[in-house]
Amino acid sequence: MRHTPAIGPFPDKASSSLQVRLFARLREEAGWGERRWPLPAAGVSTPLDIWRQLKLNGQGTLPAGVRVAINQQFAPPDQPLQPGDELAFLPPISGG
Template identity: 55%
Template sequence: MAGPCASEIRILLFAGLRERAGWAERHWPIDCTGGITPRQLWFTLQFPDELNQGIRIAINQQFADLDTPLQPGDELAFLPPISGG
């Protein structure tokens, strides 16, 4: 028998994007069959930044494509331009 459906994803924001959006973490309901993509979520959440301004995403802490279908239980992070080292 299949386990209970997580039915939501966890969304994380960092650095300047977090401050401009006004939140750091949010749980977002998702259909148990998944399918919504980070690109679609980006526009649904109405972020103040332009998506083409160097924003990258990570799904479950790995870089991923903006059009990767999300699954219940996923951790999705929107990452503003990186500046390490």
């Protein structure tokens, strides 16, 4: 069983971060599957903002079929993120 460090409240909002997880082809394209990601000290960040920072597909929008989950619940790409959140990008899964 893999140990995942606890993610909790952060005392200094300037250094706040969240956990970003990528799956399947997104993980392969980025070369990593899980990484702590900083949140800006001012303003609101959304999953779409983080996607743009990742620069995976060279687009400012999510590719068709890619789903966003915040704290293991599907969410819209414009939902505000909070320090300590877990953000996951999930590509469509094919198979039969």
